[in-house]
Amino acid sequence: MLVELTALHWIYVVFIFLIIGFMVMKRDTTIVCIVGIFLIAITATGSLSHAVSSIFNSFGYAITELLSTILVISIIVAMSHTLTTTGINDVMISPFRRLIRNPTMAYWTIGILMMVISWFFWPSPAVALLGAVLLPVAVRAGLPALGVAMAMNLFGHGIALSGDFVIQAAPKLTSDAAGIPIQDVINASIPLVIVMGVVTTVAAYFFLRRDMKRGVLQIEASEIVPGTAAEESGQPNLLSLAQKRFFALLVPVLFIADVAAMSILNLTGGDATALIGGTSILILVLISLTSFKNKGLEKTTSFLIEGFQFGFKVFGPVIPIAAFFYLGDAGFMKIIGEFLPKASHGIVNDLGLGLASLVPLSKEVGAVTLTVVGAITGLDGSGFSGISLAGSVAALFAVAIGKGAATLTALGQIAAIWVGGGTLIPWALIPAAAICNVDPFELARRNLVPVVIGLVVTTIVAMFLI
Template sequence: MGVDLTALHWIYVTFIVLIIGFMVMRRDTSIVCIVGIFLIAITATGSLSASVSSIFASFIFAITELLSTILVISIIVAMSKTLTTTGINDVMISPFTKFIRTPALAYWTIGILMMVISWFFWPSPAVALLGAVLLPVAVRVGLPALGVAMAMNLFGHGIALSGDYIIQAAPKLTADAAGLPVSDVINASIPLVVVMGFVTTISAFYFLKRDMKSGKLTVDSSQSVLPIKPSDEANQTLLSINQKRFFALFIPVLFALDVVAMFMFDLQGGDATALVGGTSIIILLIITMVSHKHQGLEKTTSYLIDGFQFGFKVFGPVIPIAAFFYLGDSGFTTIIGDFLPKGSHGIVNDLGLALANVVPLSKEVGAVTLTVVGAITGLDGSGFSGISLAGSIASLFATAIGAGAATLTALGQIAAIWVGGGTLVPWALIPAAAICNVDAFELARRNLKPVLIGLVVTTIVAMFLI
């Protein structure tokens, strides 16, 4: 096996089990992760002061690793707020309203538009950008508000977020935990995201049409108009209609150029994130200065503060969990020091080798386990807090099987985000449910069967790809 398992390995395994258990019980895992970091550190060093310091060092390491991701999401949210405040988003989306003439066209148009916008803006801002404009149109042509919420959820929080090909926040988290290049996880996830997306959205549409036909689901005309706040009315005069039209064209062109640059210069991971982030900052500055004029300087700071508040609120629970799982691989030496047993290849790799010697795992067992683990980690409702665990376990299983690290990592990522990112867990569905004025629990029930069908089919496909 190359190295004997020590107390460090068993503590790590014990806390993985505890973290999964707490997630299943829908309890927060931050304290569990911090205790795990402390126990691993004190077992390795034997020093109380060094162990206490390791907790702080692990947080610094995790934040350093995640900082570019937190920053780009914060900046994109800040930029999206300027688009909503100035009314540019209304103009950007309005051309698509003419395509929405039937319930079926409403479902697929809103869904595909949500997916594309979510790749660049992330789903939470995209819900706000789309919902207020397209909901009344969809309800008018006969698609219930619940159907609108499903389309936004499944295409945005499901397909777009589980792949996350532009911002690359999700694949970076899982790839880091699995000790893989981000590009490997992205490439492995493409067929799985496609299968999951097709199966889930088609299943959801079938069940939606069936219940509309039987009368179980009807259109409530009161949901066709959303109330406009006084502040929104006041903000409509920030830009002229011609200025809004210019920016509505200018913004997509800039992001399209970003995508072209990514392909031409082979930009991935941090480089791709930096390009999108820098473009978003430029857009934020230009729009704010043009629309708010003399108050532009102050408003720019205000928008950035709103964005950073959102970013750290989303990633606050992720940092302690990521800090713990970084100890399983590259982070151990940086955070605690050179205290691993002689011949060790990292805690996770050691466990994988040991597992391969004790229990000969198959690719089928590995795929099913990663789907279940991913789904369990998503139960906390963030989708992101547990994908480091999925990446860590994928690395462990791939070592035992001897192949499939990237595919298993991508599978765990997809399961975690589809469950927790905003399609099944009711408290993660609140943004879409609130925009569409529907019950979050009813939306979760509607999504349950299509998502489960999708996960089963995607897991089977992953078995053949490992």
């Protein structure tokens, strides 16, 4: 039985298009989301005070839903600062320097290392952990700094972040918006992430080698190669070499143990996040106390503050837009109350059922639409602020098609993060561009064709998986 679409449904649709439009124009969507929440609340309740309160309540609901994700990312960034400051990351990476003998090995070694480290530390901290140490080695092996930046971008901000299998921040946002279990999104994203990653990185390597052979891309004498992270911090002797080696071995062993525990104990979602977060806190405390001794208590707090500043800076733009899209599903009842029509299945499900009765949508149309919507949401350069929209649109299309919610959600997530998470939008490329001393606009231009090729192939593959 189809529920009759009301003013609430149409307001929700109008604001979805407004949010997409503002993203295309590269404008902030926070005020648009706030106005949308207010209009939906006042239309549903007829009460000005209730509508005003709903704005605050929606933010509180969104923060509550995202808090574990914000916390774990903040803690991991804090821990990564201790590794960089003490020089432990230099020792962790040093064995891989022997593999970097030529440009080909430099590209793939740095890329794969960046992907693995980004799964546990997230890409932005991983750039600092990896780039400062291996950039000089890669340049000496014949890979231009631009090629190093491409490898770090495509494997870290692309492959690792779009799947986000360990920290699970991205699938948490999209699965909540789509109203499906987080594990369903992760499972559906695995083949798509593999296809997108392989196609994009191979295409990027092909174009990179072609331009190097033609002489279009060369190592410039003016390329500045930074020293190690510990040297730049001005504190290279906080730990002895033996202590650095101990911690360089302990950190990956603990995280590998976490992954094993997740598999054996079947830990997913919040439980997996809590395990990673708790391990990171223990590592942070242990290294801080060992390195700074008397000042260890204060330095631990200092590192945590830096991590929390980073976490809330990244998720600040996400909270308002997530608050709006939570209204499309179960969040409506908790934020505004029982003001939907009795036969309603939630705003998004109602719209999907209505769309299915009007337009005979196909899985091909759904896949192309989710890729386009995901790419558009990434235009703000965050990669995360709009993926709730991708989840909501995926739920809408899945209801209309009758299947494929997880695959469509994963596809929208991948498109959003590849475009906005740090591979195409110049202002999102700044961390990698800065550490490699290259122009972020040139880096974005280099990434464009491989990423577009990857999105096209991945969208076609998704059509067969729906």
